Amino acid sequence: MSMSYSFRLAFQSIIRDKWVNLLAVLTIAAGLLFTAVTVLTVFNVNLITREIPKKFSVNVYLKENLQKQEIDNITATIKKEPSVENIKFIPKEDAWKELKSSLKNTEYILEGLNENPLPDTLEIKLKKDSINPDAVKKISTMLKQIKGVSEIEYGEKFLSSIYSLSLGIKTIGLTLIIIMSAGTLFVCYSTVKILFYRKNREIETYKFLGATKWFIRFPFLIEGATIGLCGGFLGLLGLLILYYFVLLKVGSTFPIFSSFVFPLNMSYLLPATGFVLGVIGAVIAIGRIRY
Amino acid sequence: MSMSYSFRLAFQSIIRDKWVNLLAVLTIAAGLLFTAVTVLTVFNVNLITREIPKKFSVNVYLKENLQKQEIDNITATIKKEPSVENIKFIPKEDAWKELKSSLKNTEYILEGLNENPLPDTLEIKLKKDSINPDAVKKISTMLKQIKGVSEIEYGEKFLSSIYSLSLGIKTIGLTLIIIMSAGTLFVCYSTVKILFYRKNREIETYKFLGATKWFIRFPFLIEGATIGLCGGFLGLLGLLILYYFVLLKVGSTFPIFSSFVFPLNMSYLLPATGFVLGVIGAVIAIGRIRY
Amino acid sequence: MITFENVSKFYDNQTALRKISFSVERGEMAFITGPSGSGKTTMLKLIYMAEKADEGRINVNDMELSQLRESDVPVLRKNIGIVFQDFRLLDNINVFENVAIALRIRGVDEREVKSKVFDALKLVSLRHKTDSYPTALSGGEQQRVAIARAIVSEPVIILADEPTGNVDPDTSAGIIRTFKEINARGTTILLATHNRELFKNSGKRVLKLDFGNFAGEEIG
Amino acid sequence: MITFENVSKFYDNQTALRKISFSVERGEMAFITGPSGSGKTTMLKLIYMAEKADEGRINVNDMELSQLRESDVPVLRKNIGIVFQDFRLLDNINVFENVAIALRIRGVDEREVKSKVFDALKLVSLRHKTDSYPTALSGGEQQRVAIARAIVSEPVIILADEPTGNVDPDTSAGIIRTFKEINARGTTILLATHNRELFKNSGKRVLKLDFGNFAGEEIG
Ligand SMILES: Nc1ncnc2c1ncn2[C@@H]1O[C@H](COP(=O)(O)OP(=O)(O)OP(=O)(O)O)[C@@H](O)[C@H]1O
Ligand SMILES: Nc1ncnc2c1ncn2[C@@H]1O[C@H](COP(=O)(O)OP(=O)(O)OP(=O)(O)O)[C@@H](O)[C@H]1O
Ligand SMILES: [Mg+2]
Ligand SMILES: [Mg+2]
Numbered sequence A, B: 001m002s003m004s005y006s007f008r009l010a011f012q013s014i015i016r017d018k019w020v021n022l023l024a025v026l027t028i029a030a031g032l033l034f035t036a037v038t039v040l041t042v043f044n045v046n047l048i049t050r051e052i053p054k055k056f057s058v059n060v061y062l063k064e065n066l067q068k069q070e071i072d073n074i075t076a077t078i079k080k081e082p083s084v085e086n087i088k089f090i091p092k093e094d095a096w097k098e099l100k101s102s103l104k105n106t107e108y109i110l111e112g113l114n115e116n117p118l119p120d121t122l123e124i125k126l127k128k129d130s131i132n133p134d135a136v137k138k139i140s141t142m143l144k145q146i147k148g149v150s151e152i153e154y155g156e157k158f159l160s161s162i163y164s165l166s167l168g169i170k171t172i173g174l175t176l177i178i179i180m181s182a183g184t185l186f187v188c189y190s191t192v193k194i195l196f197y198r199k200n201r202e203i204e205t206y207k208f209l210g211a212t213k214w215f216i217r218f219p220f221l222i223e224g225a226t227i228g229l230c231g232g233f234l235g236l237l238g239l240l241i242l243y244y245f246v247l248l249k250v251g252s253t254f255p256i257f258s259s260f261v262f263p264l265n266m267s268y269l270l271p272a273t274g275f276v277l278g279v280i281g282a283v284i285a286i287g288r289i290r291y
Numbered sequence C, D: 001m002i003t004f005e006n007v008s009k010f011y012d013n014q015t016a017l018r019k020i021s022f023s024v025e026r027g028e029m030a031f032i033t034g035p036s037g038s039g040k041t042t043m044l045k046l047i048y049m050a051e052k053a054d055e056g057r058i059n060v061n062d063m064e065l066s067q068l069r070e071s072d073v074p075v076l077r078k079n080i081g082i083v084f085q086d087f088r089l090l091d092n093i094n095v096f097e098n099v100a101i102a103l104r105i106r107g108v109d110e111r112e113v114k115s116k117v118f119d120a121l122k123l124v125s126l127r128h129k130t131d132s133y134p135t136a137l138s139g140g141e142q143q144r145v146a147i148a149r150a151i152v153s154e155p156v157i158i159l160a161d162e163p164t165g166n167v168d169p170d171t172s173a174g175i176i177r178t179f180k181e182i183n184a185r186g187t188t189i190l191l192a193t194h195n196r197e198l199f200k201n202s203g204k205r206v207l208k209l210d211f212g213n214f215a216g217e218e219i220g
Helices: A003-016 A018-055 A068-080 A092-112 A133-144 A156-196 A200-208 A213-253 A269-286 B003-016 B018-055 B068-080 B092-112 B133-144 B156-196 B200-208 B213-253 B269-286 C040-047 C070-078 C095-105 C110-123 C139-152 C169-184 D040-047 D070-078 D095-105 D110-123 D139-152 D169-184
Strands: A058-062 A084-090 A121-126 A149-153 B058-062 B084-090 B121-126 B149-153 C002-011 C014-024 C029-033 C055-060 C080-083 C157-161 C188-192 C205-210 C213-219 D002-011 D014-024 D029-033 D055-060 D080-083 D157-161 D188-192 D205-210 D213-219
Touching (some): A003 A018, A003 A213, A018 B156, A058 A133, A068 A084, A084 A092, A121 A133, A156 A213, A156 A269, A156 B018, A156 B156, A200 A213, A200 D070, A213 A269, B018 B213, B018 B269, B058 B068, B058 B133, B068 B084, B068 B121, B084 B092, B133 B149, B133 B156, B156 B213, B156 B269, B200 B213, B213 B269, C002 C040, C029 C040, C040 C188, C070 C080, C080 C139, C095 C110, C095 C139, C139 C169, C157 C169, C169 C188, D002 D040, D014 D040, D014 D055, D014 D213, D029 D040, D029 D169, D040 D188, D070 D080, D080 D139, D095 D110, D095 D139, D110 D139, D139 D157, D139 D169, D157 D169, D169 D188
Parallel strands (some): C029 C188, C029 C205, C080 C157, D029 D188, D029 D205, D080 D157
Antiparallel strands (some): A058 A149, B058 B121, B058 B149, C002 C014, C002 C055, C205 C213, D002 D014
């Protein structure tokens, strides 16, 4: 059996049924585009929400009039905590300036104050996996017991809401990805299978003429693979067009989207998936060949 | 031509090709489920972000020692503005209490103050379509010129970021919905069409036997409609399962999702779309019948 | 009943019929014969309008085919019963339904369908295959189902294209006898065949074709 | 070459063959005849293993069919050229490719394919239809393509099922002449037909079937 012959047979068949094959290609393209859009959207939303916890910090207000030595000791103690990412010392003068500037137009609130009432502060950033209500509560109890610490402050509400938000987005995102991917793959597979069904008589004729299993299968596999591959490339093309024209345009108006990440080095996945689906669809559609 | 005969013919045909028809039904179900999930997700995300602007307000700080009458006049003037939704008067005592409670652990900042330094405030909520940077700037200029007003304050940064966020979500949501819906409808249509292609010879035979166009079309339309309808109902079933099991479960863990809205009264749309797609797919697949 | 006047039919690379004139009277039974590829099937196709003549005029059952409106084509075809050379049975319905479809298309009352179908199947000796599907029939059985479908609706005209190509001489003789009986009741029959046995000593007219040309007429 | 020993074949509701014993020697040409539905096609199907015998033993080309491994079925079939009663042409490739496929399956060198296909098409007078697709051929032309495909690979055995059902007597005689020539070069040929002309005065053996039963043997 000559390879080139199988290819010729496959392409003749593709060309003869060009319209319905085109439809199948477009269907697969649409399907894969779906999955890609879903995955990218979820991926990017997740990326954005991952930034939120970075804004979370625990503020340790120190007692007044501590020596530099004492502050260093406290810092060192805290640093030993495995969940602490880094510590920043904010002298009360800086905190005062910041408060003033944050009040801006209403700074006359502070007019009656002669003296800076703010304490020195240690601003602690926690490691990402420690930013959840339980872990933070534990650490703050621990911090309170350190000598020289007067108060611990952190946005309890902020913490619990970012925590549930990011978990929720992860859950819903994963659910979406699973539904969409499974559905899409099924749709692509089903399209190829429906396309190939009723070739039974053709296959039977080949068998009766003495063709071996691979002689029969090969042209069909090539046909399926070609259709799947074309679908994959077309889907990729659609995705790129979508990315460049829609998102870069939206991004120029809404800067939040200009940081939209598109992993170009993963783009081979679309044609590859299409190829695999085309082949599998064809294989299963042809079925087990028995003589 | 008897109707019941067309139905019998259609159902015989459906049953004879049951596996591939089942595949088509599942494909359509998956497709419609996609669209529904996308539309619902976008719809709900949009619903949540629509709540954000409600938190936006413009604060008008009044000069000290105004008479009740003067304040009422100012309120009336502002109320005339078409973009104003409502106005709330916050006496300086209330503002003071609020400030104290918001500082909570750090209220000693205010210890040095003997007297409430805060002014009386009018809190203005704007109509939704006026919450955009330009409109707010215009209104605040206008407000400043009112006699008795000392300062205007609004979160400029907050405003511009919620504005771009909600616009961005709308844009990306709409884009997603359009892509997904168009793609899904195409996939469903294409599936029915591929399913029906190569019935040419069958149709030709009917024609040669003297069948009228509608005699020929009817069984095929019934077949297409049944497949589409089944697909639609199955998609709806999938959606309901997804809603009750996944979302209500997720919602119990993450309260943000428990407010997920599912417009039950729109659920007829899935079977209806499936039906229409099945019929259209079949009609186009059969093509223009010429004798 | 059927009149050809200088009819020609060309396929892309091929003349299938060249200036054929021929007519079959109402109630007549006639044969078309000629070697393989001489245009017999094409002639029948022109009559039931599966193909359109490129030249000349065809009149069938007082209808001028070139002037027929599209919506009248089914009307024309309902007057004709056709035995196709390749049978054209519908694979997804059984033998009974394959024959019954000719009646259903003509809107025959459901109560009559059953008895008429059984009668037709009896005529071709296939009563025992009523529930079989076409793919489970032998070649000759399929051909006889096609014949049953053509006669069941008692059409005004029967066109039969090589209706005995897959049956044995005895069955073949039986089929011709059946056609003659139907013809005797007034039905016009045009039968394309290369089986000389069918028209030998029949006393019917035989039109001879050769490579699309008229090649004489004889009495069988 | 082909030996049946008490072979029976049952379909769901039907006995297609009952205890048939029969043999065809290497290089012999033999006929099977019998009325429509008597089991001719079934007998041929058993030989190329499209169906399996329910009882009895079949030996083809020294292969015991009941003991054949699945992977040997193509080997068996490559030794056989088949003219199917319903032709089984592939609609999506042209006449040339339809004939060439028999060679391609057998791995014949591409350089030989062209000349062999043209020779076979010439034998059935279809050189001028090389580029046509099966759907644009007349019934007889399709049948001749099927014959060309069966003989082009010069198989050891040729099975022909009603190979002249759609051709005129002259063409038919030509085809039988061709088969006889091929047979004279050593090919075993088994031909199922109800056309008595084919075996009349041929001097070949004729197996008669009737409703699946052996109904005698005669010399044509
Ligand atoms: N659709 C078509 N396209 C091109 N050529 C065609 C088409 N149909 C028929 N022909 C050619 O027209 C000629 C006449 O065909 P037709 O089927 O009328 O022959 P026929 O007399 O019925 O032959 P047979 O006895 O073999 O059935 C043949 O050469 C055939 O190849
Ligand atoms: N797949 C099948 N399922 C059930 N019955 C079948 C099947 N194939 C054939 N038969 C039956 O077996 C009997 C023998 O069929 P076969 O095709 O061998 O007849 P034949 O001698 O070739 O007839 P013909 O001359 O009409 O072609 C017929 O009655 C037929 O209906
Ligand atoms: Mg013909
Ligand atoms: Mg047979």
